[in-house]
Amino acid sequence: MENSSMYIISVYSENQVGLLSSISNIFTRRGINIESLTVFPSEFPGIHHFTFRAITTERAAQQVVGFIEKKVEVVRAFYFPDNSTSAAEHGMIEEYLNNNRNQ
């Protein structure tokens, strides 16, 4: 069995009614308890940033992120072990939004 440890799951998304609940359901379905949660507007107009902390395995964190990204309103989601931080996120979101503008 893989070891569980604290992961940060970081989600950039359109802010729509019901979205927080449908994202948190993805944790619920796998029996993962959310330790902490923050939601605030990101630096990108109209995009909110959700940060979940949860104790889980890397494989589960990876799958949760995949399923979160399947939500239509979600722009991107990432996971990190709690002991690391990423400045790369910002660049990736910016690049994604630039590449996926209305043609």
Place this chain on the structure above:
Amino acid sequence: MGQRLTGAEILLESLLAEGVDTVFGYPGGSIITVYDKMYGYSDRLRHILVRHEQGAIHAAQGYARATSRPGVVIVTSGPGATNVITGVADAMVDSTPVIVITGQVGNAMLGTDAFQETDVVGMTGPIDKWTFQIRRPEDVAPAVAKAFHIASTGRPGPVVLDFTRDAQVGLADFEYRPCNHIRSYSLPAPADQAAIDAAAKLIDEAERPFVVFGQGVVLSHAEEQLKAFLKKGGIPAASTMLGLSALPSDFPYYVGMAGMHGNIASNMMTQQCDVLIAVGMRFSDRVTGNPFTYAPKAKVVHIDVDRTEIGKIIPVEVGILGDAAEVLGRLTERIRFSFHDEWAALARRYDRVEEERVAAPETAPAEGPVNMGEVVAKVAELSCRQAIIVTDVGQNQLMGARYSRFAQSRSFISSGGLGTMGFGLPAAIGAKIGVPDRQVCLFVGDGGIQMTIQEFGTIMQEGTAVKIVLLNNNWLGNVRQWQELFYGKRYSQTQMLNPDYSLIAKAYGIHYRCVEDRAELDDAIREMLDSKGAFLLDAHVRKEGMVYPMVPGGRRMDEILLNKDEWYHDGE
């Protein structure tokens, strides 16, 4: 500036703008405004009045699977909405494009436990591709446009629009703009060239390459690309249950169905292949058995349009994210012409064993009661493989999958992932309404038919000429099979006392014939296929019928039961 219309009219105009000509539904208090406006649209929009909302969504699923166009469902709030939930979950796991419009109480009454109010957004969010509550009339057209875009692109799926009364009755300017872009939802991009190159290299170096394909091939219209790929690489291929009919049954490289009740050849070859190319399938536990012992010698190439499927169950050597038609086309260009004749010929050896030990006793017994597989095989033969085969869930489904034969794609419709009993009858109705020129045959058990038997009323009202083959053994046969094999023959709650189906058929004006004797079977099936209207063929089949071969759940895919006492030994 467009016309000024009510939200209800905007909904109907938007459906017409998306090319919808048929909807399945059931009226009620919170959707009555839409039904009122629909009264004036009866020349452009055909509404199929079902007998229960679950019937509406399964019919829409059958329609979508047969036609490749999204099915549309209109129901009321509260119980209308909760009654479609099974079908929403079913369409999600089976990637079926369906648009569900649920009525909802007025905005001011949301969250007050108003009559027939329920939290549709909260309930459907976890089991559909997209849910949206329309609260303002000006949001109707954009929401419908987004719904069609989301339901039918990428990996298709169900979308729920919860349509409040305020949005239905309010006025807004109508102008329809189809949606082709959503900032947070990207369409499948061309696949990564490096991944295609890596896959091509593995395939070129393989000695025993093997393909397992799923419904993704059908959804992506990749049937011809798959054929070209298999021919150029000389690669034998198996289908998942939902992939059935993507290749003609007699296609030279096709070795049959994979999985728990699949063909011996496909399961044995899965365990021996050195490169497994999975196309548009999701490694369901009904396909893999124990995933840790699945295809143990293989490097896996997984092609899927859904990123979360790649590596979800089976670790991959190369994952290719993309649309099956595009990826297979490019992959075929990159691989070498190859032959693996000795490897591919193994299939014929396994087929001979299966024919002799399992298929022949099932489909051509010398004496005794009629077998389920025998009925299915006769229908395949007498319909010249031309029918769309719809199944319910259970032994009827497994027999329908095993012994039907197909000549063209989109000819097999069944509830795969969710395994919804009661799916078959309404799905067959939807398929027949979508493709009226084709023969539609349903295989259904005496358990499943009674879960949605009220849809006989829809058949009667709409004159839908579905051909219903009831494989009637007075048992919940598949559970009974498991009880016999794994639960010491304790037949807990699986025996059914059935009604007189001839009287039920008569009540609904459906032609009926009962078959108990093998000598009558051919004639009865011919009569059914030739009949102009709906037909119920009540086949009284062997009570203790079993579906073999069988890989019991959680086993290795080469641990195959040929009958209740005998495991298959390779080399027979």
